[in-house]
Amino acid sequence: MSWYDKLLQVDRRWIFLAIGVAVVVPFFVPLGLPVIVTEPVQGLYDAVESIPPNDKPLLLSIDYAPATLPELEPMALAILRHAFRNDVNVIVMTLHPAGYGLAERAVRGVAEEMEQVEGEDYVFMGFTPGVSAPILGLGVAIRNVFPEDAYGTPLDEIPMMEGIRNYDDIPLAITLAGWSAAEAWIYFAREPYGQQVGAGVTAVMATDYYPYLDAGQLQGLLGGMRGAAEYEVLIEREAKGVKGMDSQSVIHLLIIVLIVLGNVAYFAQRSARRKMALEDA
């Protein structure tokens, strides 16, 4: 048995083990590699940065579910920290029922950390179903979609919501989603109402959103954990995103090596078999 046959027959559990080791080791031996910021992330940061303090609020729609949590939660935390640091008011809502608990834990956690007051600096609207219908509805009147916040307080009794009627009073809406909700915000907030929209999506989706970014339909785009890491660098508060980049680097290298090794062994095996077939003939 030649080397390539042996290599190609290796039990896949060895590969699983290699991945396991590659992800764990950087947690104990951090490489501290620098993260460089790219344009789509800078675009979203600038859009948030340009919102005047204590004025019209940022709308943050936390539309992700637990399945994409490690990619999207660091984005939510970074954006909330950025907004609260700048004294920008934030409306938090969700279009995914599982987003309820996740949005609540994100906004409450950051608000506590940065001493923000509910009702004055932020408001949590909770969940509303139907995706396109509520996104369109917010363009007519926020009160029609959310007559009250998640805890049953009527919007008219929330100081922060005074004079905030619809998209006309929202300088920027950001959606964080691991599913088509991000696209729905472009179709139903950006197109009919001209609302400025930014998006944070999983890396799986990110490449498909470049046409929207290029056509100016998105103010900025965060793609996956790397996008979150860049945002953390911009607000100078490094957290889980940046921390994950070391392991990410190591595993990417490992996977490239696996692809190259696999192909080399495969082609060596194929040419040897061809040679044998020729000799037999």
Place this chain on the structure above:
Amino acid sequence: MDRFPRILLIVLTLALPALPLFAQVPPPDIEIAAVDSVAPAPVTGLRAHDYVDNSDAGDKIELTWELSADDAAGASDVVRYEVFRSEIEDAPGDSVGFALAGFERFLDTTAEAGTPYYYTVLVSDGTLLSSPTTTGPVRGVSNFFQPSRTSVLVLALVFFVLVLIFTRLAERGADLFVRRIPGLNAIEEAVGRATEMGRPVLYVPGIGEIDNIMTIASLNILSHVAKITARYETPLIVPTARAVVMSAAEEVVKQAHAEVGQPDTYNPDNIRYLSDAQFAFAGAVNGIMLREKPAANLYLGAFWAESLLLAETGFEAGAIQVAGTAMVSQLPFFVTACDYTLLGEELYAASAYLSKEPKLLGGLKGSDWMKILIIALMALGIVLNRLNASWFVEFFHTQ
């Protein structure tokens, strides 16, 4: 030479009124104290008119005026223009907002359509107000058509007409040409190989529900594959992840056997429901690949993350693999692990080509000619832009 500074001075003076346009807008709550105790001069030429925009329900009224004589000139102490709205003449009414010094425009977005309003503008220097300038009555007009969306309407109508014409033509039995997708040859070759080797064919119709258009397209292709395998008496294994898809697949395969005159060779045990759970399903299909050793694996339909697990095991088992899906994020894995892959729309085209169903053909042909129109419009846009004819691009501008 001494004329130079004078020209510079004149230019600078002329440019001065334009400065506020470039300057940073000061935050409204920081008010500059008046430099004198004289009220600023009022605005002139105040006008109010209905405003048309993308959400115009008659709730927007635009005001324009000429700057106060004291704005950036004269006493140069204007801070802002206060705007008031009233439903009765000669009453100041309520404040609806303000515009900063240097601005000649205000947009009231809180009007009620059809109500007559009087607008009053007062110039403020931070302490004193000018005499009022009033205009009116003006009504917000609710429009019956959104002119900025004409291009959307036109293109949508053209597309719909195309789709409907082709659907009707197909219903009447017109011969609509659709080219043969190379992927179909690949599928037939794979099935042929399995027949030669005397081994079964595995057909996975994805894990989508029955109402997913990819699943429907897949069932059309399954019918074609089942006819070939029935003719050559090659076993066809169809594992499914949805009970409803399983019964639909049973119907399709049974029908195919009947159509080629081999109703007895239909084996219902080969159409199987494995599991609704994604990874459990993938694991069970992989089990079939290792135990029953199909020579051809066909993955056509809606696939999510399980695509990777299926294609890897199939490759390892040495089967010929053909895949097809419109799930873009799964296509890369199929392309690198399968012998041939139908990309995105090719799946639908293959299904329309095989089934000749009018509603499928109508959509396909309509989209095709729409693409030609899009290419033509884009080319025209490039040419006209080059000739500085901006009206064309503006017509398509919707924001």
Place this chain on the structure above:
Amino acid sequence: MSHHIIWTTIGAILTLSIYSFLYKDNPFYKFAEHLVVGISAGYYLVIYTFNFIVPNVARPVFGLELGGEAIRFAGLEWWMALIPGLLGLLLYARFFPKFAWVGRWPLGIYVGGYAGLGLSPVMQARVLQQMEANALPLTSLTNILLVVGLLGTLIYFFFSMRHKGVLGVFARIGIVFLMVGFGASFGYTVMSRISLLIGRVDFLLSDWLHLAGG
């Protein structure tokens, strides 16, 4: 042991149960897999009920109150909550075979409404705006590549003519662009899955075991 540690340990055990699938399918994995189906269905039911149906349907209809404001019995707002609520309930007719057809009424409104509201925004977002953004002056290599690449891709997915001659050339160009595009998707998808793993390992090491810097 505090309350918090118990809950985190439950989360960690369930996480490890899922990873046990890497060795092979086993009852621990199956247990976690089935448990989450029930838990999530229950969670969604409660959130839908208290976050949406109670304030928007139940309280207007039974409590005569919407968003903190009183509404009139049999007034416009009351009907506007009652009618869609009843339509929604009609959907459940499908569980009674004799009346199943009644469920098609609300379904018709729902399917038609959603189909109709998407038409124009999709045309605007996916066709018009993209067309406009791609009508670029052919003055730089990037612009030329963008125009040619889009042309090639559109022609690759053009089925009304055979891919011969010029059409064939463009279709070949199209496939090159498509493959590079899919390559980018591939790289990003790999990145995505690995991030998820990193997130879970971070949970196990930092939040549960407190081993690697909080």
Place this chain on the structure above:
Amino acid sequence: MRRQLPLTLCFIAGVFMAVQYFIPHWRVQDVYDRFLTWLQIIFAFAFLLGTVSLVKVHYHKIRNRAADRGFSWVVLAGLGSMIGLGFFAPGHNDPGSPFDMMFQNVQVPIEATMFSLLAFYIASAAFRAFRARTLEATLLLIAACIVMLGRVPIGDLISERIPEATRWILTVPNLAAKRGIMIGVGLGMMATALKIVLGIERAWMGGGD
């Protein structure tokens, strides 16, 4: 009544929603606004149909003594406990309540871990199945490797060219290809929606009369 009425309702709802986009008049927009809320309410009831189906499926499994009925009990127990905690426990869905803790510490870890399994499978497939057998697959794999390197810090360290090449791949070939797909898929979506509104496509009604 059985087929014609739902098709008519579908047609009216679809045409109204499509046409209102071009009519900004407040009378039309008022109806539109109310109709959006109706759609949301029907959507909510439709979503919860799934819960009833779930109970039905597992109830049948248990009653028919299916081989893996033990796990059906697990599903129903999970559902029952959440309903119990959500509806009847004090402070039912406040942060930190038992209901919330069940979500945060049972649902979240399981769902989040499920897809991270794929990191392992991708690595294994990278070695055993991703082959540069054709020109297309070769191009794809080369682009993929560049992007994989270019999006992690270690790529910047190896060479500045790698992130630059990644940026180029994303904003030129990837952009053109994805835009082409986007237009094609968009047309397909619109054709399907049109066929639904006009009653040409009526699969949503299911079988029967």
